[in-house]
Amino acid sequence: MRSPAESRLANQVALVRAKRLAAGYVPDQMWGSAVRKRWPFRLMCEMSCGPGWHDLVVALNELLDVEADETFRFTQIKEKFGQLRCYWTGAYPSSRIDQLVEAAEEISASMCETCGADAKMRQTRPGGYIYTACDEHARAGSDIIRVKTEKIPTRLGRIRMTRTESGDE
Template sequence: MAQDRDWRTEFMLSHTRLFDVVPDEPERSFGYPRCEAGWRDILDRLCFRIQSALKENEKFEFVRIKEKFGVLRIDWNGELSDETATSIHEAVNLATARSACTCDLCGAEGRLYSDDGWLATSCSEHAAGEAVAVRSGFENVRVMRRRPGSPDMYQARYDRETDSLIEVSSPSPDPEQ
């Protein structure tokens, strides 16, 4: 039975090159977003970046979009050049980092909270539980992979103003430094 379209269905239908939507049961489609509406702008930006990176004969499909441990988790498949795969990987890293400081309910600036072991990124208005402590100077810093499947890792801070990642040095092992 067809159901009323929600933001997730509208979102997928607005990016048809990236989703294969199951008629009458869009929630059964690969990539159906299992997150709240506060992250829709993040997902729209991600899709525009992916569409810009794709070349004419390349194929891309989201496998899974969900919230896990308070941030977006995005899995995808594609028949892509190495250059395009790297661009998409960077776009996914950016979306993940942005989700880590964006309220999943309203899209405002947020932070990670723990409510009896359940993690969520929320603004102060929607927060439940206690804010998760972050070492001073490492707010909005994420550990990421440089290329798909690469063991080369780096740390980057998400800058909301420029919607970009800025590589940062590893923290000193001595908390006093």
């Protein structure tokens, strides 16, 4: 069951995708440069994730236009353990920013990092590389897995405890 923030973000992702497809834009490996032009201050950071998450990152930033103030900026956007990871700094006006960032991270776990299609978390071999891919972009010999992530709040921010389990397929 999705949280209200996940539902809100998922709807925004669908809107961003529809606009992108209508414009005929297909993100490539350099998609981050185009997105940076729209939010130059907010995205003065490393962005190391695949083009399949373009719509998710754009949708997140569109919602942050409403929620965040001008001091908000990302310090890093990347793939880690098969999911989007967003690190940020700035004024903390509400927990809605955290909720939106966490929603993006959760949604990425079911979105192919290569093409944006519905996907599953996979692992190259027991103890190997964890990634999210659709059947078309899955690496040969990969197993479908479930990743359990527990977010633990601390004084310095939140930390994640991550473990994997065999998938149900």
